[in-house]
Amino acid sequence: TQLLEQSPQFLSIQEGENLTVYCNSSSVFSSLQWYRQEPGEGPVLLVTVVTGGEVKKLKRLTFQFGDARKDSSLHITAAQPGDTGLYLCAGAPPGGTSYGKLTFGQGTILTVHP
């Protein structure tokens, strides 16, 4: 069974601060997806990283996939209150299947105070 350890579980910061969320596993994933979920809504995909060592940027968010494809990080620069939400990482197993079975981390609840 593949497991994803996400840390920290809770993060409360002031507007303008930087933060990093980590997603770690002993298993290799073919890709790693990051989602953001707001209260009362379902998760929404932010980014997918596929290649070991890959770095993707989405405005103030920077996502990195580890070289061995076992871990990933999400870094937010100058956090804004609008960044508040639950951040989820999800790994796709290696090998082809006809559907996308994902393993989710337990999530990081981020609160950015004005």
Added chain:
Amino acid sequence: ETGVTQTPRHLVMGMTNKKSLKCEQHLGHNAMYWYKQSAKKPLELMFVYSLEERVENNSVPSRFSPECPNSSHLFLHLHTLQPEDSALYLCASSQGTGAAGFNQPQHFGDGTRLSIL
């Protein structure tokens, strides 16, 4: 139209009731999923349907019964649930077939908040 629509948004039921959750996707995807989201636990995959055929059942109790009549609709039939079944139930879809299917992102509905009395 939103991509994935779930109804009802909230459901309160007794342990002896029978109810159904509905999910509809308008994205032309051919894989659909049911997840359970509980506080302080990772999303738990319950069922996966690919091309209307159930391909995954993660040891879910028989009091949960899925149905996928076509590639756009997914149901979760509930009966004699337990208090620990109270959770947010999320439906998702993805373009799941083909060699690259397992890398495809999943599109989630906003969930049904289920409370068992």
